[in-house]
Amino acid sequence: MQPFFHKMKTILKVKIKLKKGDMVKVLSGNSRGQEGKILDIDTDRYRAFVEGINVVSRHTKPNQKSPKGGIIKKEASINISNLMLIDPASGKPTRVGRKHDEKSNKIVRIAKKTGEVIKEATK
Numbered sequence: 271m272q273p274f275f276h277k278m279k280t281i282l283k284v285k286i287k288l289k290k291g292d293m294v295k296v297l298s299g300n301s302r303g304q305e306g307k308i309l310d311i312d313t314d315r316y317r318a319f320v321e322g323i324n325v326v327s328r329h330t331k332p333n334q335k336s337p338k339g340g341i342i343k344k345e346a347s348i349n350i351s352n353l354m355l356i357d358p359a360s361g362k363p364t365r366v367g368r369k370h371d372e373k374s375n376k377i378v379r380i381a382k383k384t385g386e387v388i389k390e391a392t393k
Contacts, residue, residue, distance in 0.1 A: 284316065286311065286313060286316070286350060287355070287366040287368070287379060288308060288311065288318065288350060288353060288355060288366070289308070289311070289390070290308050290309070290310060290311060291307060291308060291390075292307070292308050292355055292356075293305060293306070293307055293355070293356040293358075294306065294307075294308060294318075294320060294353040294354060294355055294356060295353070295354050295356055295363045296320070296323055296348065296352055296353060297352050297353065297354055297363075298352050299324070299348065299352055300324070301323045301324055301348070304322070304323055305356060306320040306321040306322045306323045307320065307321045308320055308321075308353075309321055309345065311350070312347060315347070316349060316350050316351075317347035317348060317349055317350060318347060318348060318350050318353060319345050319346075319347050319348075320345065320348060320353070321345065322345070323345060323348060324345060324346045324347070324348045325343050325344065325345055325346070326343070326344065326345075326346045327341050327342070327343055328341070328342045328343075328344055329341055330342055355381070355388070357381040357383055357384055357386075357388075358381075358386075358388065358389065359381065359384050359386050360381075360383060360384055362383065364381040364382050364383040364384070365381075365382040365383075366379050366380070366381070366382065366388070367379070367380045367381075367382050368380070371387070
C-alpha cells in the first residue's frame with residue numbers, strides 16, 4: 271500500500287516587513303483591536319508571536335522544568351496579514367514601505383502615513 275501524500279500548493283515567498291520587537295495592532299480575529307510587541311516571527315509559515323495576543327492554555331505533564339505540571343498560558347502564532355505596524359511618531363497603524371537611505375547607504379523602513387523612517391526596535 272502506498273503512503274498518502276497531499277498535493278502541495280506552491281507557496282509564494284512574500285517580503286515580511288515586520289520585525290521582532292515591533293509594536294503591532296491586530297486587524298482581525300478574536301484579538302481584534304489589541305496591540306502588542308512581536309516576540310518572534312516564523313518566516314516559513316508566515317506567522318508571528320505577539321505579546322499578550324492569541325493566548326492559549328497548554329495542559330502539561332509534570333517534568334523537570336515544571337515539577338507540578340498543570341495549565342500554562344502562552345501565546346500562539348497569528349498570521350502576519352492580520353497585523354499592522356504602529357507608527358512610532360503618530361501612534362496609529364500604518365503600512366510599511368522601504369526606500370534607500372543615502373546617508374547610511376542601506377534600505378530603511380518608512381511609515382506610509384507620516385513618511386518617517388522607522389527605527390530598528392531594541393531587543
